[in-house]
Amino acid sequence: MVILILIGIVPCIITTSVVVRSYRSRAVSLRESSVKNQCEILCDFLESENYLSNPDSAVVNSELSLLSNVYNGRILIVDSDYRVVKDTYDIDTGKTSVSKEVVSTFVSGKGTSQYDEQNAYILMTFPICRPDDSVEGVLLVSVSTNEIVQSSRILENQGLLTTVIASLVVLILGYFLAGMLVKPFLRVTHAIEDVTDGFEDEAISVPDYTETVLITNAFNQMLSRVRAMDNSRQEFVSNVSHELKTPLTSMKVLADSLNGQDNVPNELYKEFMQDITQEIDRENKIITDLLSMVRLDKKAANLNIETIDITWMLEGIIKRLKPIAQARGIELILEVTQGVQAEVDEGKLGLAFSNLIENGIKYNVDGGWVRVTLNADKKYFYVTVADCGMGIPEDQQEHIFERFYRGDKSHSTTIEGTGLGLAITKSAILLHHGVIRLNSKVGEGTTFNVRIPISRQ
Ligand SMILES: Nc1ncnc2c1ncn2[C@@H]1O[C@H](COP(=O)(O)OP(=O)(O)O)[C@@H](O)[C@H]1O
Ligand SMILES: [Mg+2]
Structure with missing residues (x-):
């Protein structure tokens, strides 16, 4: 029973965690690609507005803060001197940023993307290119994935809850079902016990399932064989007793008639004694035959x-x-x-x-x-x-x-x-x-x- 439930639950738990994991990675990659799209457009816009030389452009700044709000993220713009021209959080503006990603974007002219699962954010860089493809600056975006983690956690909890409820239901149903299935077999056991204890002399019958019918039929067959054996044993014992008694009875009659008479003639004594000897021989023959038969009844071994x-x-x-x-x-x-x-x-x-x-x-x-x-x-x-x-x-x-x-x-x-x-x-x-x-x-x-x-x- 417990094993059955384990067999049911373990795949449920595995499935839940696989589903949650794939949901999370899918959501993260969707978020990544949408941020990427937006930022590439933004980079073109920054270049066309010549933002790096003119970081006070109100149009661009409002666009930047809008974007950072929408994605619940932070946008930094770094120029070729690694100086932070713009930070939507206004923390690092004017400082120098030489992070690995920024340097690599300047060097290769290609963007980077990294997902930090532990701290729940995506860090991406994009090159801001001049028309001749030389890198003029770098756009650095970090987007929080908190809500993705949260919703996947909810999903996970719900999955687990469903699994627990389902296994409880299975447990309870299984318990009752097993009880119901086993009942006819218990009845068979009881019927057999009754026969064994001698309450019942009839054949047993539990016609609930095909299996119980087969079992009871086999049992009844065995029972009738045992009874036949018992009968033949009883018959044998009574026959043996009778056969052994017959010569004894004759001897008793002969001896009694001799004892009952006074002055029995010698010839009569002799005659009766001969008869008694014959009966003794007969008794002896019966016992000899019985012994040979018992020896033959034993196994061929x-x-x-x-x-x-x-x-x-x-x-x-x-x-x-x-x-x-x-x-x-x-x-x-x-x-x-x-x-x-x-x-x-x-x-x-x-x-x-x-x-x-x-x-x-x-x-x-x-x-x-x-x-x-x-x-x-x-x-x-x-x-x-x-x-x-x-x-x-x-x-x-x-x-x-x-x-x-x-x-x-x-x-x-x-x-x-x-x-x-x-x-x-x-x-x-x-x-x-x-x-x-x-x-x-x-x-x-x-x-x-x-x-x-x-x-x-
Ligand atoms: N050769 C035979 N001819 C005729 N009857 C026979 C013969 N053998 C056996 N029987 C019959 O079968 C019976 C059983 O034989 P058996 O088992 O040898 O017992 P028993 O000879 O002690 O009577 C005999 O009583 C007899 O009636
Ligand atoms: Mg014979």
Whole structure:
């Protein structure tokens, strides 16, 4: 604000002083030229009247005093002996004057002119020439420029006054205008503060300017994202609590029923204890999955990237899962079209593929097969995991990657699982900048296609 006013005032002051200065020099030069005109005429007149030999001429004297009155100036006439023949102020008459200007006029035959700004007068000399151009005498005039200085001073004062008034007006107007302009932004701030303090659960709206609309829109978008995140966090916490509680509840029921009976037969004890152990295993599995998922949720910076032979990695996973497959007579096949060395985090990506293969076994028919293939081109490697199992109904396909989502209730009670497997798989693949797609038909089988860049760049 202050800077704006300074930017406005400084040019005003400069302009004022420039205008006053040029007015003054113009007025002085006008005065000079008019005096010069008059004096040249006067010099001719003096010569024709032969005034230097006859200084008592009444006609000339009256002309001289008239002129000196008109210009508020003093006229001196000096003869060739440097004697002052006439002084309209009657101070120096009869004395000798050898001032620089007079001498130079005698010598050069030309007039001089000088403006003394400090004492406010113009000093001019003119030669009085005989018809043969020889200098007979000098006319010395000093004219006061007092009134020019005075009027320029008035001009200057008026200019300054106008500048001061104008800047005051600008200051006051600016103050109110700025207040008015800023008001909608203050309203935006208040609205945001209200949301932050929790008074307001709605989206905010301050439609005063395009800018405030843009700001509030951006804020509302951010707000809805934050809310969605908050909701999904709450949902996650409640899901986790529920999942963790289920095995505990079963264990509690089993233990209570044992405690409630006297003389429980040993076999029943054994049976219930086995059930309790199963529940403990389930609890353990859930916690393990949760921990892997939390680790995957962290930033990609935590990836432990190494150059890994993908064939070797897949072979390892298949070897580990073979016992579960064999238990149900399911054949595990690995087909490598193009082997590849890729920059990946073996632990995390291994988790992704072993979840896919494990699902292929779990949701399969006894005596079925799971086929894993590996292929690669210059940029990517491709892994598919296909099975001949039960397949995934179309309406479930978009949900299976959600945390804790488990398919058909009918099989989800008989087939154990946490519903976290595919969520983990997807996070791990995304951390590797990969994509995962699936193809499935109920009763025929499911194929997961994964594509991952070979190099991190
Ligand atoms: N290969 C598959 N065949 C059929 N259904 C599958 C397959 N893989 C996953 N699903 C379905 O997707 C759901 C989610 O899978 P997942 O996240 O691995 O959890 P979980 O295996 O613990 O149930 C499973 O409950 C199942 O209904
Ligand atoms: Mg699974």
